[in-house]
Amino acid sequence: GAGVSQSPSNKVTEKGKDVELRCDPISGHTALYWYRQSLGQGLEFLIYFQGNSAPDKSGLPSDRFSAERTGGSVSTLTIQRTQQEDSAVYLCASSLSGRSYEQYFGPGTRLTVT
Amino acid sequence: AQSVTQLGSHVSVSEGALVLLRCNYSSSVPPYLFWYVQYPNQGLQLLLKYTTGATLVKGINGFEAEFKKSETSFHLTKPSAHMSDAAEYFCAVSERSGAGSYQLTFGKGTKLSVIP
Numbered sequence: 001g002a003g004v005s006q007s008p009s010n011k012v013t014e015k016g017k018d019v020e021l022r023c024d025p026i027s028g029h030t031a032l033y034w035y036r037q038s039l040g041q042g043l044e045f046l047i048y049f050q051g052n053s054a055p056d057k058s059g060l061p062s063d064r065f066s067a068e069r070t071g072g073s074v075s076t077l078t079i080q081r082t083q084q085e086d087s088a089v090y091l092c093a094s095s096l097s098g099r100s101y102e103q104y105f106g107p108g109t110r111l112t113v114t
Numbered sequence: 115a116q117s118v119t120q121l122g123s124h125v126s127v128s129e130g131a132l133v134l135l136r137c138n139y140s141s142s143v144p145p146y147l148f149w150y151v152q153y154p155n156q157g158l159q160l161l162l163k164y165t166t167g168a169t170l171v172k173g174i175n176g177f178e179a180e181f182k183k184s185e186t187s188f189h190l191t192k193p194s195a196h197m198s199d200a201a202e203y204f205c206a207v208s209e210r211s212g213a214g215s216y217q218l219t220f221g222k223g224t225k226l227s228v229i230p
Contacts, residue, residue, distance in 0.1 A: 004157075033217060042222045043204065048215035056213035091157060101146045101165065101208050101216045105157040 002026065004106035006092050012112045013082055021077045021109045025094030032075050033095075033103060034067060038088035046090075049075060050097075082113045116141045116207045120221035128229045133177075133192040135224045137205030140186060146208040147188045148218065149179055153201045161203075164188065175199070200228045 005024040013019050025032050034046040045059040049069040060066070064083075069075040079086055089110050093103040121136040139145060146165050150158040162173025169181040175198075179190045188205060202225045206218040 031215070033215070035218075043206075043218075043220035045217040045219070048211075048213065048217055050214065053214070056211060056215045056217070058211070058213065059217070093158075095216070102160065102163065103216075103218065105150075105159070107155075107157040 004092055004094050004104055006090075006106040006109050008109060009107065010110045010112075012114060015084060015113055016081055018078065018080045019082055019111065021079075021090050021111070023075045023077070023092030023106060025073065025075070025092070026104055028096070029094035029104075030072065030097050031095040032069060033093045034075070034077050035091045035093065036088045037091055037108070043091075046077070079111075082111075084113050087111055087113045116145065116209050116219045118205050118207050118219055118221035120205050120224050122224055123222065124225045124227065126227040126229055127195045129197055130194050133190070133195045133199065133226065135190040135203050135205075135226065137188045137190065137221060138186055139188060139205070139207045141207055141209060143209055146216070147179075147181060148206040148208065149173065149177070149188075149190050150204045150206060151201050152204065152223075158204065161190070195228045197228050197230065200226055202226070
């Protein structure tokens with residue numbers, strides 16, 4: 001079956017611009033995670049959605065970062081007023097439920113801020 | 115708080131030789147442990163996981179790992195390296211957070227090179 005998909009695969013933006021990154025989880029998966037992979041920090045958790053519950057935003061690095069999940073499926077990660085330190089690969093993962101510990105990752109979006 | 119330490123950011127082995135990638139973790143509760151592999155410009159693929167039960171876990175592509183509670187370790191091994199094993203490997207631990215998620219905490223990764 002189809003895996004987790006992310007778009008765009010690459011995004012180059014100028015410092016100060018806003019960007020939106022999209023994630024389509026595996027059909028039927030109710031839990032969705034965003035992670036960031038950067039050279040300096042490695043892989044870091046950003047945010048978690050489970051069904052209709054309030055998201056766990058504890059990993060978001062600043063208030064320039066936000067995310068939403070519409071209809072319990074597609075998720076969008078938005079970064080406002082991008083900075084060069086936001087350059088990273090943003091990975092999305094989904095799992096069958098919030099109680100399922102096996103996460104399936106998408107290919108990621110490589111964001112470059114110039 | 116949980117944490118993961120991977121010893122060696124780069125490991126080189128000859129084709130056919132034993133692969134050993136080291137991982138130590140800290141966790142306040144019995145952990146769930148994972149190894150993921152990442153090929154260039156791709157996402158993470160689950161190699162194997164330990165949740166409960168047998169401490170020796172077998173995964174895909176001939177890899178296995180052993181959970182040793184007394185050593186807080188979860189080292190990854192493969193008896194005979196293949197050229198296609200060249201990739202970056204990440205060890206991760208999962209605990210249920212206060213907000214109810216099973217977010218993963220990753221090690222820094224070990225890049226494996228296989229020499230022909």
